[in-house]
Amino acid sequence: MSKNTTRRWSTAALTAAVCVGSFVLTSPSAPAAQLPDRTAVIAAPAPADAAAPGLGAAPRISRAQVLARAKTWLTANNGRPVPYSQTKYWKDGYRQDCSGYVSMALGLSKPGPNTVSLKNDGYTRRIAMKDLAPGDLVIKANSNSADNRHVVIFDGWANGAHTVYKSYEQAGGGAGTRWKQHSYGVNGRDGYHAYRPVNITG
Structure with missing residues (x-):
């Protein structure tokens, strides 16, 4: 190969290298690769009584609808509760x-928030016992044990003395x-209090 040919190949190689380097320096840098959400990868499944997300999507519901839905479980098990x-x-x-x-x-949202979440996470607001109306709740959620927590759906006063x-x-x-029939919360000393679901109408 002649010296002139060698010189031409060297010049061409140098020009290519400069062009590549210029491209690398001037081309916009690609966004950094997103690391996977490791929390999502390693998080254990939520426990059965974990709070259900999506309160904002909870449908508006009437008091009559709440009571009608509550009645369905009385006979949903082949005519049994x-x-x-x-x-x-x-x-x-x-x-x-x-x-x-x-x-x-x-x-x-299914499978449903637990009792503590019903009380604390925006599903309900505290009201006075005297203001209870059908479809409201009476909740006891001041225990770390699920066996000592409870919630009932108010259906109306059973006597004039409330x-x-x-x-x-x-x-x-x-x-x-x-x-x-219950008297939970009436004396104000048993840990039960009245709450109104925020998605209930009326």
């Missing part, structure tokens, strides 16, 4: 404990879904 369970889910996707039942009646009221609940001890 839905059995109570803190770990099982009924055919409609809601948890079979007291808060899962209330979530079903209110039309909240010392006893009618309610729907999902109860343990073999009871399951039931309609029962």
Whole structure:
């Protein structure tokens, strides 16, 4: 190969290298690669009684609809009440404990928030016991044990003195879904308080 040919190849190679370098220096840099959301990868599944997300999407519901939905579990189990369970889910996707039942009646996201979440996470607001109306809730959520927490759906006062009221609940001890008279919260000393679901109308 002649010296002139060698010189031409060297010049061409140098020009190519300069062009490549110029491209690298002047071309916009690509965005940094996004690392995977490691939390999403390694997070354990939410426990059965975890709060259900999406409160903002909770449908508006009337008091009559809440009570009508509550009644369905009285006979949903082939004419019998839905059995109570803190770990099982009924055919409609809601948890079979007291808060899962209330979530079903209110039309909240499945499987439903737990009792503490119903009280604290924007699903309800505190009201006075005297202001209870059908479809409102009476909640006890001041315990770390699920066995000592409870929520019932208010169905109306059972007497003129407002010392006893009618309610729907999902109860343990073999009871399951039931309609029962209670005085939870009336004396103001048993840990039960009245709450109004924020998605209820009227």
